[in-house]
Amino acid sequence: xxxxxxxxxIQANNEKGVFSFRPSNEEEDAFLKAVTxxxxxxxxxxxxxxxxxxxxxxxxxxxxxNFLLDGRELKFNASDDQSEEVIRRIREVAFFVxxxxxxxxxxxxxxxxxxxxxxxxxxxxxxxxxxxxCADWKTCESCIEKCKHDWTLGLKKDLSGSGEYCSKxxxxx
Numbered sequence: 001x002x003x004x005x006x007x008x009x010i011q012a013n014n015e016k017g018v019f020s021f022r023p024s025n026e027e028e029d030a031f032l033k034a035v036t037x038x039x040x041x042x043x044x045x046x047x048x049x050x051x052x053x054x055x056x057x058x059x060x061x062x063x064x065x066n067f068l069l070d071g072r073e074l075k076f077n078a079s080d081d082q083s084e085e086v087i088r089r090i091r092e093v094a095f096f097v098x099x100x101x102x103x104x105x106x107x108x109x110x111x112x113x114x115x116x117x118x119x120x121x122x123x124x125x126x127x128x129x130x131x132x133x134c135a136d137w138k139t140c141e142s143c144i145e146k147c148k149h150d151w152t153l154g155l156k157k158d159l160s161g162s163g164e165y166c167s168k169x170x171x172x173x
Contacts, residue, residue, distance in 0.1 A: 008032075008076055010083045010090075017128035017140065018104055018116040019090060024079050032106075032115050035069060039103040042121070045069050047094035047101070063087050065094070067101065089130070093119040097135045104128055137170030144169045 009022040023029035035045075048066040063084060064077040078084035094100060101117040108114065118128035122140035129135050134144070149166040156165050156172035165172040 008083065009079045010076070010086045012086045012089060012130060014130065016116075017130050018118055019086060019101070019130055020109075021076075021115045021117065022109075022112060029113050032113060035074065036103060036106050036115050041103060041105060043103045044100040045074070045103065045117075047091075047099050048073060050091055050095075051075075063091065065091055089132075090119070093130070093132045093135050097132060102128075133170070139169045144171045147171065 008028060009024055011020045011022070012018075013020060021032060023032050039045075046068040048068045050066060051064045062078070064075050065087060067074045067076065076087070078087045090101070098119045101119065102121065104116040104118055106113065106115045116128075118130050120129040120135040120138050121127065122129060122134075122143055123138040124143045125140065127140040127142060129138070129140055131141075134140055139147075144166075147166060147169040149171060150168050151164045151173065152167045153164055154162065156163050160172070163172060
């Protein structure tokens with residue numbers, strides 16, 4: 001049940017800070033339910049690399065993300081071009097920053113099973129984070145806005161070069 005490649009509709013909800021995985025058929029629905037059955041909120045699924053196909057391949061072959069769950073490899077790939085964009089965002093943050101997806105919850109939307117993941121949680125308020133810059137510092141946008149900044153010269157959190165950044169939350173000028 002938990003082997004093989006899974007084609008999923010994956011959407012990013014920047015407001016909530018979650019990546020929503022939606023099954024494309026009954027088999028994928030059963031797969032997602034099996035993945036989350038033993039997961040507690042905050043449980044991690046370890047990133048284990050990616051595979052790619054050649055240019056011009058269908059979107060579901062272009063980027064495949066590999067994760068490890070209880071010693072078994074899971075492969076996620078996109079169902080459409082929009083999902084492929086989200087897959088690439090997940091890969092960037094999982095590879096460069098966090099090394100995992102964090103299980104948030106499961107719910108139903110329009111009578112369909114949906115699983116929500118993030119890549120990190122804010123160290124100050126525990127909100128979900130899906131953006132790379134915020135994940136680097138483990139500080140959400142809301143906490144960055146509330147921060148009483150302590151500006152320091154150095155490498156900016158968004159990796160855009162040197163400049164002033166806050167040593168508390170990572171915001172940059």
